[in-house]
Amino acid sequence: MEIDINLSQFHDIFFEESFEGIESMESELLNLSPGTADKEIINTIFRAAHSIKGSASTFGFSIISDFTHKMETVLDKMRNDELEITQELISVLLSAVDSLNNMLISDKEGKPHDTTIVENVSAQLEIFSSQAATESTAADSKPDSDDTQAETTDDNPEQRWRIGFFPDEKLFYTGNDPLRLIRELQTLGEFAIKAEVDNVPGFDDLDVHNCYLGWRIQLQGHITREQIEEVFAWVEGDCRLEINRELERRTTTDRRSDSIQPGRRKTDTEQRSIRVSTDKIDNMLNLVGELVITQSILNRVCNELGSGPSEKLLDCLEQLERNTRDLQEQTMSIRMLPVDNAFQRIPRIVHDLSITQGKQVALEFSGETTELDKTVLEKIGDPLVHLVRNALDHGIETPETRTLQGKPEQGVIRINASHEGGYVMLRISDDGSGINPEKVLANAIEHNLVAEDEELSDNQIQNLIFLPGFSTAAEVTDISGRGVGMDVVKRNISDLGGTVDIWSEQGVGSTFTIKLPLTLAILDGQIVRIGNQIFIIPLHSIKETVMFNDKNANTVAGKAELYKYRDEYISVTRLYELFNIEPDIDSDHPQLLVVFDIGEKHVGILVDDVIGQQQVVIKSLENNYKSVPGLAGATVLGDGSVALILDVLGLASRHNQPGNLLNTG
Amino acid sequence: MSTTKKTVANKKAPAVRKKRVSKKKAAPKKKVVKRASTGTNASKHASIQTLTLDSIAVINNAKSLYQDFSQIAGNTDINIDASAVEMIDTAVLQMLFAFVMKIRANNHTVNWIKPSDEFVSRATLLGLNQHMGMA
Numbered sequence: 001m002e003i004d005i006n007l008s009q010f011h012d013i014f015f016e017e018s019f020e021g022i023e024s025m026e027s028e029l030l031n032l033s034p035g036t037a038d039k040e041i042i043n044t045i046f047r048a049a050h051s052i053k054g055s056a057s058t059f060g061f062s063i064i065s066d067f068t069h070k071m072e073t074v075l076d077k078m079r080n081d082e083l084e085i086t087q088e089l090i091s092v093l094l095s096a097v098d099s100l101n102n103m104l105i106s107d108k109e110g111k112p113h114d115t116t117i118v119e120n121v122s123a124q125l126e127i128f129s130s131q132a133a134t135e136s137t138a139a140d141s142k143p144d145s146d147d148t149q150a151e152t153t154d155d156n157p158e159q160r161w162r163i164g165f166f167p168d169e170k171l172f173y174t175g176n177d178p179l180r181l182i183r184e185l186q187t188l189g190e191f192a193i194k195a196e197v198d199n200v201p202g203f204d205d206l207d208v209h210n211c212y213l214g215w216r217i218q219l220q221g222h223i224t225r226e227q228i229e230e231v232f233a234w235v236e237g238d239c240r241l242e243i244n245r246e247l248e249r250r251t252t253t254d255r256r257s258d259s260i261q262p263g264r265r266k267t268d269t270e271q272r273s274i275r276v277s278t279d280k281i282d283n284m285l286n287l288v289g290e291l292v293i294t295q296s297i298l299n300r301v302c303n304e305l306g307s308g309p310s311e312k313l314l315d316c317l318e319q320l321e322r323n324t325r326d327l328q329e330q331t332m333s334i335r336m337l338p339v340d341n342a343f344q345r346i347p348r349i350v351h352d353l354s355i356t357q358g359k360q361v362a363l364e365f366s367g368e369t370t371e372l373d374k375t376v377l378e379k380i381g382d383p384l385v386h387l388v389r390n391a392l393d394h395g396i397e398t399p400e401t402r403t404l405q406g407k408p409e410q411g412v413i414r415i416n417a418s419h420e421g422g423y424v425m426l427r428i429s430d431d432g433s434g435i436n437p438e439k440v441l442a443n444a445i446e447h448n449l450v451a452e453d454e455e456l457s458d459n460q461i462q463n464l465i466f467l468p469g470f471s472t473a474a475e476v477t478d479i480s481g482r483g484v485g486m487d488v489v490k491r492n493i494s495d496l497g498g499t500v501d502i503w504s505e506q507g508v509g510s511t512f513t514i515k516l517p518l519t520l521a522i523l524d525g526q527i528v529r530i531g532n533q534i535f536i537i538p539l540h541s542i543k544e545t546v547m548f549n550d551k552n553a554n555t556v557a558g559k560a561e562l563y564k565y566r567d568e569y570i571s572v573t574r575l576y577e578l579f580n581i582e583p584d585i586d587s588d589h590p591q592l593l594v595v596f597d598i599g600e601k602h603v604g605i606l607v608d609d610v611i612g613q614q615q616v617v618i619k620s621l622e623n624n625y626k627s628v629p630g631l632a633g634a635t636v637l638g639d640g641s642v643a644l645i646l647d648v649l650g651l652a653s654r655h656n657q658p659g660n661l662l663n664t665g
Numbered sequence: 666m667s668t669t670k671k672t673v674a675n676k677k678a679p680a681v682r683k684k685r686v687s688k689k690k691a692a693p694k695k696k697v698v699k700r701a702s703t704g705t706n707a708s709k710h711a712s713i714q715t716l717t718l719d720s721i722a723v724i725n726n727a728k729s730l731y732q733d734f735s736q737i738a739g740n741t742d743i744n745i746d747a748s749a750v751e752m753i754d755t756a757v758l759q760m761l762f763a764f765v766m767k768i769r770a771n772n773h774t775v776n777w778i779k780p781s782d783e784f785v786s787r788a789t790l791l792g793l794n795q796h797m798g799m800a
Contacts (some may be wrong), residue, residue, distance in 0.1 A: 160768060172756055179755045182790055195792035203734075203767035208760050215792060463764040531711055 014055050014175070015108045016275075016289040021048040021315075022104070026097050030347045034087045038556050039079055045225060046075040051234040052100070058175035064103050067118060067172050070125040071096050073433040083128060091355075092124045094348070158222050164242035166196070166214035173209065182215065184231045189221020193441050220245075229243050242398075242603075265319060278374065288331045289326075289617035293636045295324045300638040332373070335381070339417040339424065340368035342381045350413065354394045360399055361392060362408040367417035372424050376516055380402070383489040383500075387428045388413060390485065393431030400413055405507065407431065423498075423540075429511035435504040437461040444470060462502045495656050497523075497538060499597070525616050525645065528594065528607040531581040536616055536635060537605070541596050545610055548593040563604055565595060570602040573651055578630070584608045596648050605651065614638075618645065715778070716778045724743040725754035734764050739771045747780035753787050763765075 025048045028041045053068035071093065099121045153647045163185070167178055182193065196214035201205070219228070230245055295317075302317055347363055354361045372380070396411035404411055416427045437458050444450045444464045456464075464665050466469060466486040493500050497517045504510035517523075517540065523538035526545075552564040553572065562569040572593065576583040585591065585608070593604040616635035621628055621644075632647040714737060722730060737743065744755045745761070777799055780788075788794045 077714075124772075150713045177724075177756075178755050179758075179787060179791060184791065192782065193790070193792040195796065197762065197793075197796060200763055200766075206731070208731045208756055211755065213759055213791070214757065214795075234724070307754060418699040 011059060011108075012396065014059050014061075015104060018052045018055065018104055019101070021052050022097055022101050024048045026094065026348055027344075029090055029097065030351050032085060032090055034085055034090065037078065037081060037085050039267055042079040043230065046072065046079060047230055047233045049075060049394065050230070053173055054180070054234055054399055061107055063113060063118075064100065064107065067096075067100060067103065070122055070129065071100070074128045075127050077129065080192060083131070092121070092217065094351075096121050101152050120155065151378070153216050158220065160246035161215040161217075161219040161225075161228060162242070162244045163219060163228060164214070164240070165217065165232070166240040166242075167211045167235065167264060168238050169210040169212065173239055174235070176235050176238065178211065178215070180214070180515065181231055181235065182217070185217060185219060185228070187230075188223045188227055191220075192218040199483060213344060260282070260391070264337075278335075281331075285331050285335065288328050289619070292324050292328055292617050293343070295320055296638040297640050299634075327521060333371075335374045337374050337377055338368060339370045339372050339426070340365075342372075342377050342384055343368060343415060345381065345385055346415065349385060349388060350392065353389065354602060357392065358398060359392065359396050361396055362410050362412045364414045365411060365416075366414070370417035370419055370424060372516065373419075375423075377497055379492060380514070382515065383492045383514070384415075384426065384486050384490050386426070389512070390427060391430040391432065395430040395434070424516045426514040427511055428514075429509060431509040432512050434508055435462050435465070435502070435507040436506060440464055440470075446503035459502070464613040466500070466609045497540065498504060499540075513658050516597050523618050523635075524613065524618050525530075525643065526594070526613055527611040527637075527643065528592075529584070529609040529611055530579065530607050531584050532574050533579070533581055534611070534637065534641065534643040535575070535607075536614075536643050537594060538645070538648065539613060541648045542594055543597050543602065544595045546593050546595065565604065567594075568602065570595065570604050572604045574606045575646075575651075576606075576608075603648075605646075605648070616643075616645070694727060699728045700798055713742040713744055715746060716796060717746040718753075718784075720749045720751040722757040723752060723754045727756045730757060731760055734760070739767050739773070742773045743768050743775045744778050744789050746778040746782040747779075748778065750784040753784055755791060757760075758791055758793055762793050762797055777784055 025045050028048075032038060032041050032045075037401045049068050049072045053065050053072055056062070056065035056068060074083065074089075074093070078085060078089075083089065099118050103113050103118065108587065116589055148150045165178065165181070167176075171178070185191065186599075194216045196216060197212075199214065200212040206212075225245075228611055232241055255521070294520075299317055299321065342366060348617065350363045353359075378561075383532065391413050396413070397405070397407075399409035402411065412431050414427070414429045416429075418425050437462070441450070441456070441461050441464070444467065445452050447470060449464060449467045449470060450456065465486045466489070490500055493514055493516070497597070499515045501515075502510065503513070523536070524539040526539050526542055528537055529537050546565070548563075553561055554563075554569075555561050561572045563572045574583075575581070582592075593608050594607055594608055595602050595604050616637075618633045619635055621631055621633055624634075630647055630651050631644050632650075633645045635643055635645060637643050716734065716737070718730075768775050775798060777797075780799060785794065785799060788797060788799055
């Protein structure tokens with residue numbers, strides 16, 4: 001039998017929506033408390049499972065469909081009070097969600113499932129199903145009392161519902177069949193249906209893959225609105241749906257039934273969006289960036305006009321600049337997503353770790369709606385998770401320890417996001433034991449990370465944890481302790497153009513503050529000159545620019561150059577040596593030392609001149625040429641020339657290797 | 666009355682099952698032609714044609730089915746044999762509804778030949794049974 005519609009083209013949508021469903025299931029399971037059958041939560045989880053099951057079946061992912069069916073069976077019994085909500089049950093369902101997630105990933109990548117784990121979890125689900133069956137059988141054998149029946153009727157009186165179901169034309173493309181939904185609706189109670197056929201075109205004009213039919217349905221029975229909504233959960237967004245209780249004089253307010261006009265699609269916040277490929281957005285952003293550069297060049301050319309441009313031309317240019325900036329901001333805002341997306345994994349991690357370690361932890365979020373560039377968001381997830389793991393592993397004490405210290409048994413981890421001065425600030429704080437500076441220093445000395453006689457402030461000692469190879473864990477666990485965590489965290493954050501700072505007090509707690517740029521597409525840069533070449537230094541990384549005095553410079557062991565900067569000696573990188581550029585050394589105009597913060601230390605980069613500051617559009621070297629050590633990208637200046645953007649951290653780590661970094665000649 | 670062998674150009678696997686139509690000894694008012702090599706089984710004579718639906722009639726092969734039905738001029742009464750239908754979905758039922766409307770618009774009728782329980786129940790569930798003359 002030949003298939004007219006290639007359903008595989010919809011697989012991406014299926015996977016995307018299924019992963020969203022899994023996120024929802026996990027999030028709600030974590031909100032479920034043992035002993036409390038929160039029906040709203042259970043129904044949400046059930047709907048997600050039901051949707052995944054239906055779609056998996058439609059697209060031929062039968063193993064996923066069968067597995068989800070088992071989850072659905074258990075969830076159904078939970079919401080019917082046939083299963084007690086225990087921690088064990090929640091844990092099994094969380095494991096089932098993990099298995100489902102892994103199966104989806106495997107199918108998406110075309111790899112086989114891990115059948116051992118799937119079978120184990122399936123067996124556990126079936127145990128709960130059979131346990132529930134036993135319990136419900138025992139319950140059934142008890143004679144129903146009149147009181148019980150009365151309670152049921154009163155809780156859920158018989159109602160008559162009028163339902164309008166008008167699928168979008170493209171409903172069939174989503175893999176959904178109205179027949180299946182209507183059949184499910186029919187099982188709820190007494191049922192009458194009328195097909196709305198007016199929109200079906202003549203046979204000769206018919207597109208068989210479009211749905212032109214609609215239906216008006218009357219349903220009567222002990223049926224709740226939630227039960228009806230559940231039937232249509234999977235097509236939410238792909239249809240116009242009206243659910244009205246017939247005895248009511250006015251339409252009950254419902255997010256799917258209000259403001260409905262015949263033939264008009266209802267609109268609400270949920271449906272004012274479309275999925276757009278990030279490639280398309282990136283291409284658009286790139287074009288807007290080109291527009292900004294062109295506008296900048298136009299500005300410069302105009303300013304260089306001999307006779308002076310007319311006032312009208314200047315006004316137009318000014319307007320153009322404003323419009324271009326607005327367009328750029330709007331375009332960049334398309335890529336901005338709430339930072340909440342980066343927090344998704346954290347509740348589950350805290351839940352699992354707190355059980356593993358026998359600790360009680362409350363997790364608090366604030367500022368989740370703070371927006372961040374999508375790329376930054378994707379890359380900040382891992383560092384965030386690691387910081388939270390460390391807070392749990394090294395920070396929060398056991399309930400017994402906390403009680404002895406006069407603290408509440410339950411520790412708190414707070415994660416806050418906010419916009420501050422053009423940056424996004426993420427703060428991860430805990431009320432645990434804090435960082436022990438003596439222990440940290442001893443460990444750093446033991447690992448030869450610092451000299452024994454080196455004098456360091458408490459804050460400097462705390463920052464030692466970011467050094468590669470540092471770890472104070474008594475034993476390596478799967479959580480932390482391999483000494484490869486915090487330095488990678490810092491590096492990842494630095495790669496994003498951000499910084500991380502620590503505040504900690506023993507016995508009180510710790511706060512890690514991550515500072516991130518809003519976007520990676522543009523940069524506030526310091527324009528510097530080395531010889532006849534122009535470079536851009538990211539402004540956020542600059543501490544200070546001072547005049548370079550040769551008398552304060554000393555070469556150590558013939559290689560590293562140190563400079564006396566205030567009360568300390570800092571390493572210096574002579575960029576013209578590194579880049580093999582002829583410097584422009586003029587006794588009347590001494591060179592300048594641009595000083596940077598690298599953790600608790602300072603480093604300096606020597607330049608010939610500082611020209612000014614400018615917001616520049618970052619162009620990827622990797623995409624247009626290749627990755628070059630010491631360079632973070634490139635940009636086009638107002639005169640049309642190309643300027644390279646320096647990777648300050650990368651340069652600081654290679655300052656001892658002159659001449660082998662670049663040859664920009 | 667001459668009969669015409671109807672060959673459907675569509676070479677795709679038919680959603681409409683081929684059916685051998687046996688000639689009756691008594692000269693019937695309706696003459697039946699030999700089945701087509703692919704696609705729709707059309708028995709064509711002056712007043713009626715017969716189409717047979719396959720056991721599976723769903724969206725996957727709706728287009729093929731549509732093309733088969735499109736070959737029917739619509740200027741005769743139509744018999745649709747739905748006795749073999751085991752599975753049918755909204756897309757195909759919608760198409761059949763549109764086809765019925767077309768035939769009626771040409772002042773002809775569509776007769777359902779022993780529609781299977783599955784066919785009837787699904788058409789009824791969608792509220793199309795009366796529209797399609799199955800009630």
